[in-house]
Amino acid sequence: MKKLAFLITGLTVALYGTILFAEPEAEQAAFKSYFHNKFPDVDKPDFINGVYALDSNAREQWMEIEEFPPYEIAIDEGEALFNNTRFTDGKSYGHCFGTRQHLRKKYPYFDNEKAQVVTMELAINDCREKHGAKPLEYKIGDLAKISAYLSYHSRGDVIDVIVSGPAAIQAYNKGKEYYYTKRGQLNFACVDCHVSSAGKRLRTEILSPSLGHVSHFPVYRLKWGSIGTLHRRFSGCNSQVRAKSQPGQSEDYRNLEFFLSYMSNDLEFNGPGVRR
Amino acid sequence: MAIKGKAKLRGEKVQVKLLIKHVMETGLRVDAETGNKIPAYHITEVVGSWEGKEVFRSNLGPAVSKNPYLSFQLKGPSVGDTISFSSVDNKGIKDSGAAVVK
């Protein structure tokens, strides 16, 4: 009898698990096929190039800038920071991360112990704090440079975010809710600009598709004149719809990154990038 | 060295590209906090040399983009040669860099 109860419990848990999983997987498939159907002329892997996958005039200028992109300076500076920083305990970033290669694809992931989404930028500051150093600013500057350097050495790796277990699914769902929720005085959700309106002009801009959004960060934006992280861009989006933006690595932004990255699974990382 | 250079042999020509870290302040922008104009601060001159000879010279104004990019083509250098660069801005601050022809 006890055995039977155990078995039933086990089955229930397994079944429950399957149901929980089914949702993100099905949502990912629907998300991808929406974009594939909307833009049948775009090669699937090309979605990592954002708006440049859709607009040839913009793509040509972008390619010219990519010939010798301004973010190369940031990569060099990020390399120096990553390799030369010695914390007060004598340790370096290498003690936290080991190799610099293929790091980007480990993030974002759901850390069950910490019960939260860990992004690469969060991990960089965790490393600093673990070794007695002050955390860096999350949206700009040195952290974005280190991120650029590490992203550069993960180019070509494939986005492979795993959403597994109830806590991770909860984080995914929170990210999803954030993505689809209207905010700000202009009453816009991420989905309003970057799904049905992707490829359309909003004033002078062509709106980029959400599929592949996370692949090319951090980016050197011509508008910024500097390199910035994904969360800097998130806060820019908030601000553009006149919603209060959040600090970098806020729980909402991390969950959003988790959701968006999962939506772009199987695409390649190609950061850092140049964007207008 | 903040001037990053790349030099690639393509056929008979060496394609030289360089990127210089510089704010290239136009002198027209206004500091939002103080209301004062931010003074012009930009690179004025970039020189490229090969085997001790000056082969390229460019004068830049503040209308060149932040982190200036320049590209030109050279006839003569071969793989392994060094092309060196130097720049100076309107405060007299100098910078340099080099690229080996690949």
Added chain:
Amino acid sequence: MTISIFSTSKLSIFGLCVFALNATANPTNPDFNALWLEVDSFRKAAGIQGHEWRDTAKILLGAKEEFKVGNSEKAFVLLSKARAESIASLAQAAREKKSWKRRVIK
């Protein structure tokens, strides 16, 4: 002279209207601080739900500054604007609790 600067129609819907505000011409209206605190609490309530708007806090600060320098009329105009914003953002938060689900790509 009495100027009604706050629209009360929206307020009653959300049960947030605890008073009908009629700012009087008295430049040292003693209620300003209480009203200000209330609008600020609306702003914070929207913020907790992730729905604070970009400029509400700025407008509220502006209202406080104007009141401090004795520019009461301007202060109340700004406070009214902040109030409208914070109430609309609370409404947005309430509405979005469910309506985001309709937008999920399936």
Added chain:
Amino acid sequence: MSTEIDKAIGELYGHPPQASDLVKLKVPDIAENGAVVPISVSTDIENVESISIYVEGNPNPLAATFELSPYIVAAVSTRIKMGKTSNVVAAVYSGGTVYTATQEVKVTIGGCGG
């Protein structure tokens, strides 16, 4: 071409400009962002001594000059700032003559990109 640019070219080279198909100017019709507009100038004209770039709408139209040595092929590129839609002029100086090419670049003010 504006008299302003004529004047700037006259000041630099001491000769008036003349439009020429031999000057190849490559700029976008619509700039992605006025802060960074890629521009390339090349020509088959021989013995080029100098190439210069002008932006009509900028307070100081002369953006950059390139002094060429015999080792240089007359093909240069850079990136320029443009405050508003205006003509961009490339001037090529050879043998006492200034040859020019002009093209309009539309500049739209940035909003959200990504």
